[in-house]
Amino acid sequence: MGVQLPPFESTPIENISSTVDGLRQTFWSSKTRDVQFRIKQLRKLYWAIEDNKDLILEACKKDLGKGFFEAMIAEVAWVQNDIIFMTDNLEKWCKDESAPDIGLANKFMRPKIRKDPLGIVLVVGAFNFPIQLSFGPMIGAISGGNTVVLKPSENSPNSAAVMQKIMKESLDPDCYTCIQGSIPEMKVLLEEKWDKIFFTGSANVGKIITKAAAPNLTPVVLELGGRNPAIVTRKADMRLAARRLLWAKTMNAGQVCISQNYTLVDKEVLDSFVNELKAGLKEFFPNGPKASEDYGRMVNLGAFNRVKKMLDGTTGKIVAGGTMDADDLFIEPTVVVITDPEDSLMRDESFGPLLPVMGVDNLDQAIHIANQTHRTPLGVYAFGSKAETDKILASTTSGGASINDGMFHGTVGTLAFGGVGDSGSGSYRGKASFDCFVHHRSITHTPSWMESLLAARYPPFAGTNKYEKLSGMLLKKPNFDRAGNTKLGWISWLFTLGTGGLFRGALRASLLVGVAVALRLLMDRRTMNGILPPVE
Numbered sequence: 001m002g003v004q005l006p007p008f009e010s011t012p013i014e015n016i017s018s019t020v021d022g023l024r025q026t027f028w029s030s031k032t033r034d035v036q037f038r039i040k041q042l043r044k045l046y047w048a049i050e051d052n053k054d055l056i057l058e059a060c061k062k063d064l065g066k067g068f069f070e071a072m073i074a075e076v077a078w079v080q081n082d083i084i085f086m087t088d089n090l091e092k093w094c095k096d097e098s099a100p101d102i103g104l105a106n107k108f109m110r111p112k113i114r115k116d117p118l119g120i121v122l123v124v125g126a127f128n129f130p131i132q133l134s135f136g137p138m139i140g141a142i143s144g145g146n147t148v149v150l151k152p153s154e155n156s157p158n159s160a161a162v163m164q165k166i167m168k169e170s171l172d173p174d175c176y177t178c179i180q181g182s183i184p185e186m187k188v189l190l191e192e193k194w195d196k197i198f199f200t201g202s203a204n205v206g207k208i209i210t211k212a213a214a215p216n217l218t219p220v221v222l223e224l225g226g227r228n229p230a231i232v233t234r235k236a237d238m239r240l241a242a243r244r245l246l247w248a249k250t251m252n253a254g255q256v257c258i259s260q261n262y263t264l265v266d267k268e269v270l271d272s273f274v275n276e277l278k279a280g281l282k283e284f285f286p287n288g289p290k291a292s293e294d295y296g297r298m299v300n301l302g303a304f305n306r307v308k309k310m311l312d313g314t315t316g317k318i319v320a321g322g323t324m325d326a327d328d329l330f331i332e333p334t335v336v337v338i339t340d341p342e343d344s345l346m347r348d349e350s351f352g353p354l355l356p357v358m359g360v361d362n363l364d365q366a367i368h369i370a371n372q373t374h375r376t377p378l379g380v381y382a383f384g385s386k387a388e389t390d391k392i393l394a395s396t397t398s399g400g401a402s403i404n405d406g407m408f409h410g411t412v413g414t415l416a417f418g419g420v421g422d423s424g425s426g427s428y429r430g431k432a433s434f435d436c437f438v439h440h441r442s443i444t445h446t447p448s449w450m451e452s453l454l455a456a457r458y459p460p461f462a463g464t465n466k467y468e469k470l471s472g473m474l475l476k477k478p479n480f481d482r483a484g485n486t487k488l489g490w491i492s493w494l495f496t497l498g499t500g501g502l503f504r505g506a507l508r509a510s511l512l513v514g515v516a517v518a519l520r521l522l523m524d525r526r527t528m529n530g531i532l533p534p535v536e
């Protein structure tokens, strides 16, 4: 492509503390509180990304063998779209919101929610979508009015260096900076007191981050991984399920946190599903994935060896793919039919292009295996009838889910994204990115003229009727009885078919009709007797 990539250089450890301190001072100067300042910064970032697009594409190619389509759609255009969405909405989101659910008595104090910046934020990125997973949270943090230190993953060094260049060229260095490095630099960073840490990566490092944050009670957002199940029932469309799951597992050579880790397929349609996977592979990569410009590579030899070891350990049968080349960090998309839920391909997150497929007797067994394998994965992917996919959703838990697709929910840029349980906590993207990086500060304003009205709150209380005076206004009456049933007022009682079941409701309604008819008859009789004028 003929572009010169900047070198990756770790930040000198001795500079880290003073840099962080500088950003902390800037936050307290209130520079980043100004909404127009934030918008300007984000817009400058947008154009720097545009101007360095070729460098980003080249860096993603070098780091991960990422092709043009994936690098544009999931990195460059992804973060640019994010910036446009944020800057379009930021002024609106930053306005004070009137608080919901305020009773009449408290309305005078005009309760509202202010969106306050948090302070100085550390964003730690992962290697697999190096730009998206670093700049994405950083855009949220800038929108929230914070100063930000970004620490990209050293495992995608070219992308990390390009991000640093882009930040230097576009962002105010007193407010936003990039610190490069690996474990030693992270150790120093984690000694600092942050107002929030946003971490994307593995569960093991997530624990290290959480432990380091604990002494300062620093809030942490964790975007981790999971062993995500796909479930395909006999009622699913096999070609469609196979193609969609192949898409999810061949993107970025399977190094996608939300792609399915394994697929459970009704035994009756297992062969057909596997055949469709094979056919899909041929369609996606007519000359084979190795020759395809679109197919990525493992990030490094460590990742290559980890995936190879998982495949070496399987007791399943490889039915498609299986070739690999360490020199090229290439692993072919590999379909393995397995029979053991304890197989090496089920136990760990592969984070590579492995597609273990296991036959199951029925949906209940599939759900059982999925829940046994990982109770709180990042994603669940369900293919089948509406009733079946509803059942899958109702019987599992996950950060997100795509029905009739692999990981689609994770490709909707403005949809809140995050894990649950040990696949992560906290969410971001779209409006959630803003909310993630602000404190929702509740504020009231007590008018001076109300002093005499509010004086009942001051002691002395004993021997006064202050409690009685206030309780009439402040205490709510229960609308439920001692058995936990909803109590209705007599009008609702008369008119609804609700409490007490359909029969009693119908009885009440008949009673009402009876009373109406009796009244009418009575009026008719009085009209006939000349007591009332006739009804027109």
Ligand SMILES: NC(=O)c1ccc[n+]([C@@H]2O[C@H](COP(=O)([O-])OP(=O)(O)OC[C@H]3O[C@@H](n4cnc5c(N)ncnc54)[C@H](O)[C@@H]3O)[C@@H](O)[C@H]2O)c1
Binding pocket: 124, 125, 126, 127, 128, 129, 133, 151, 152, 153, 154, 155, 181, 182, 183, 186, 187, 200, 201, 202, 203, 205, 206, 208, 222, 223, 224, 225, 226, 256, 257, 349, 351, 378, 419, 424
């Ligand atoms: N939920 C998500 O959005 C998401 C996205 C991408 C990746 N992931 C998960 O991340 C994992 C793979 O990503 P990865 O290899 O980049 O993760 P990782 O945990 O190895 O690294 C992530 C970051 O942590 C830092 N780090 C590594 N070791 C550290 C240590 N000992 N102390 C402090 N910091 C350390 C790295 O420098 C890097 O910036 C997978 O489990 C994947 O599922 C999750």
Ligand SMILES: CC1=C(/C=C/C(C)=C/C=C/C(C)=C/C=C/C=C(C)/C=C/C=C(C)/C=C/C=C(\C)C=O)C(C)(C)CCC1
Binding pocket: 073, 074, 128, 129, 255, 256, 257, 258, 410, 411, 412
């Ligand atoms: C165009 C028309 C329509 C709509 C078409 C649609 C909705 C097309 C969608 C195409 C897609 C989804 C393309 C693929 C995009 C891939 C993306 C964005 C990948 C993203 C990867 C991500 C976010 C990875 C994240 C990884 C993480 C978090 C961890 O590792 C219609 C249908 C409306 C009709 C008119 C025409």
